[in-house]
Amino acid sequence: MHVSIAGTIDLAVDRAVESNCDTFQIFTRNPRGWKVSNLDHEEVEKFKSKLRQHNIGPVVSHMPYLPNLSSPKDDFYEKSVEALVGEVERCTLLKIQYIVIHLGSHLGLGRDAGLKRLVGALNPATAKIKGDLKILLENTAGQANSMGSKFEELREIIDKSRHPKRLGICLDSCHLYAAGYDLHTSKSVKATMERFEEIVGVEELKVIHLNDSKNGLGSGLDRHEHIGMGYIGEEGFRALLHHPTVRELPLILETPIDERRDDQENLKMTRELGK
Ligand code: ZN
Ligand code: MN
Ligand code: MN
Numbered sequence: 001m002h003v004s005i006a007g008t009i010d011l012a013v014d015r016a017v018e019s020n021c022d023t024f025q026i027f028t029r030n031p032r033g034w035k036v037s038n039l040d041h042e043e044v045e046k047f048k049s050k051l052r053q054h055n056i057g058p059v060v061s062h063m064p065y066l067p068n069l070s071s072p073k074d075d076f077y078e079k080s081v082e083a084l085v086g087e088v089e090r091c092t093l094l095k096i097q098y099i100v101i102h103l104g105s106h107l108g109l110g111r112d113a114g115l116k117r118l119v120g121a122l123n124p125a126t127a128k129i130k131g132d133l134k135i136l137l138e139n140t141a142g143q144a145n146s147m148g149s150k151f152e153e154l155r156e157i158i159d160k161s162r163h164p165k166r167l168g169i170c171l172d173s174c175h176l177y178a179a180g181y182d183l184h185t186s187k188s189v190k191a192t193m194e195r196f197e198e199i200v201g202v203e204e205l206k207v208i209h210l211n212d213s214k215n216g217l218g219s220g221l222d223r224h225e226h227i228g229m230g231y232i233g234e235e236g237f238r239a240l241l242h243h244p245t246v247r248e249l250p251l252i253l254e255t256p257i258d259e260r261r262d263d264q265e266n267l268k269m270t271r272e273l274g275k
Contacts, residue, residue, distance in 0.1 A: 001253040001263045002026070002062070009039070009094070010046035017054050019263065023250040025060040025100070028090045032065060034079065036086055044093050051095070058097040058250055060136075060170075060207055063087055069121040070104035070114035070147045077117060080104070084125045084135075091133055098207055100136045100170045103148035103157070114147045119160045126163035136170040136206055141178035141222035149179040149220075151199040158204065169200060172209035172254075173232060173240060174225070180218035183232045186239035193243055202245050210251045210270060212237070224254055226261045227269045234273060241274035 002025040003015040009028065016024035029036050051057060067080035084101065091099055106114030125135060137157060142149035148157065158164045173183060181195070182188035196202070212230030214223035228234035240246055255266045 001267060008043045008046070010043055010050050013047060013050035013054060013056065016056060020267065021056065023057055023060070023252070025062055025252045025254075027064060028061050028087065028094065028096070029064065031062070034066060034083070036083075039090060039093055048095055058207075059094075060098045060100055060250065060252060061087065061091050061094075061096050063099060063101045065102075067102075068104040068107075069101065070106050070117045072107055072109045072113060072117065077121070081121045081124060084121060085128055088125050088128045088133065088135070092128075092130065097132065098134055098136050098168070098170070100138050100207065100209075102138055103140060103146070105143075105145045106147060108145055111147070111153070114145075115153075115157065115160065118147055118157060122157070122167065123162045126161065126166040129163070129166045134166055134168045134206060136168045138170045138172055138209070139175050139179065141172075141175040142180065142218075142220040143222060144220075149175070151196055154204075155200045158200075167204075168206040169204045170207040170209060171196070171205060172211060173237075174209070174211035174213040174230075175222060177213040177217060177232055178215060178219050178221055178223075182217055183240060184217075184236040186235070186242075189236060189239040189243055193245060197245075205245065205249065208246055208249050208251045209254050210237075210240075211254050224256055226255050227253070227266050228273065229260070237270070238273045241270065247274070 003012045005012045005026050012026045067083045069080050071077040140146045140149045158167050181192045212225035212232045214225040215221040253266050
């Protein structure tokens with residue numbers, strides 16, 4: 001699941017272990033601001049030693065929400081690229097394996113303009129990578145002007161970038177469904193995964209965000225629901241969790257917390273459906 005880093009960053013490992021996770025996702029800093037404070041050396045060491053001690057991972061970092069890597073506005077774009085490059089540096093220090101990024105919005109200037117910006121943002125960030133850290137492109141729900149809701153587009157972004165081997169894909173099940181890729185029966189899960197294999201290639205897929213969808217197929221809306229309680233439903237998740245490719249991957253819950261369920265209950269449900 002996605003765990004909090006409140007206090008110091010190493011506490012995220014404790015929270016993940018306490019929650020009985022075998023992999024987890026964090027924001028390495030405040031996700032709702034631009035200001036970043038440097039990582040404390042001792043915190044970094046503690047984080048890494050706790051990971052080793054509990055043998056938990058891979059660890060996934062999610063980029064903060066504000067950056068728009070496809071923005072046509074110069075100032076905003078430059079700030080966004082800087083944030084991504086900074087995140088590569090933080091994850092390198094923390095020995096985190098994956099950074100999941102949102103692909104941003106071209107704000108109405110069109111897909112081609114967005115693609116240029118996006119590739120231009122990825123290049124300086126991937127140039128900074130040493131070792132096996134990867135930046136994972138997260139598929140989007142298909143909101144207006146957003147980049148990367150179609151498999152073809154994800155493939156194109158990887159192909160156009162200068163260091164394609166340092167990129168990969170994170171598929172979010174809610175976003176897939178909202179973008180029109182059906183997942184609510186075993187037949188549709190199979191078809192969607194075959195389509196992905198055909199267009200993008202399964203070797204690019206590194207992480208799955210496991211969320212049900214509050215809205216219908218092709219709604220274009222990014223609204224997460226508890227596992228099995230949305231349109232994908234229990235049958236869909238059972239099929240997804242038994243899919244041979246998906247089964248091998250780190251799965252991260254980004255489900256809501258409300259009076260109906262918390263993270264623990266969604267984890268329990270997921271493990272139940274995956275049996
Ligand atoms: Zn995301
Ligand atoms: Mn997601
Ligand atoms: Mn989402």
